[in-house]
Amino acid sequence: QVQLVESGGGLVQAGGSLRLSCAGSGDTFSRYGMGWFRQAPGKEREFVAAVSSSGAATRYADFVKGRFTISRHNGKNSVYLQMNSQKPEDTAVYYCAARKTSGVPGTSADGYDYWGQGTQVTVTS
Numbered sequence: 001q002v003q004l005v006e007s008g009g010g011l012v013q014a015g016g017s018l019r020l021s022c023a024g025s026g027d028t029f030s031r032y033g034m035g036w037f038r039q040a041p042g043k044e045r046e047f048v049a050a051v052s053s054s055g056a057a058t059r060y061a062d063f064v065k066g067r068f069t070i071s072r073h074n075g076k077n078s079v080y081l082q083m084n085s086q087k088p089e090d091t092a093v094y095y096c097a098a099r100k101t102s103g104v105p106g107t108s109a110d111g112y113d114y115w116g117q118g119t120q121v122t123v124t125s
Helices: none
Strands: 002-007 010-013 018-026 033-039 046-051 058-060 068-073 078-083 092-099 119-124
Touching: 002 092, 018 033, 018 092, 018 119, 033 068, 033 078, 046 068, 046 078, 058 068, 078 092
Parallel strands: 010 119
Antiparallel strands: 002 018, 018 078, 033 046, 033 092, 046 058, 068 078, 092 119
């Protein structure tokens, strides 16, 4: 199994940027496709982005295309979410998740095996 710890959340003004990090430990990180999800108060957890185990392939939710970028560094056992041009509606707890697959994981939270504890992102207008 793999343990995941997110960091990098915080408070940012609309139009600003944040970079989230997720550090993995335990099992071989490069065996896992990785995803980012978010959950706003009173809403269900939703898919944000995913990356294949090698980092070669990615998938994004429509509402973040062109603004967010997912990447990974297997040598550092880490996955990142660069968030630009942020909007107040991006305010949520952001979670990273892992699925043991070489491909790009899907958009359903049920398809992931391991989760981090989350990091709060607040975007002010």
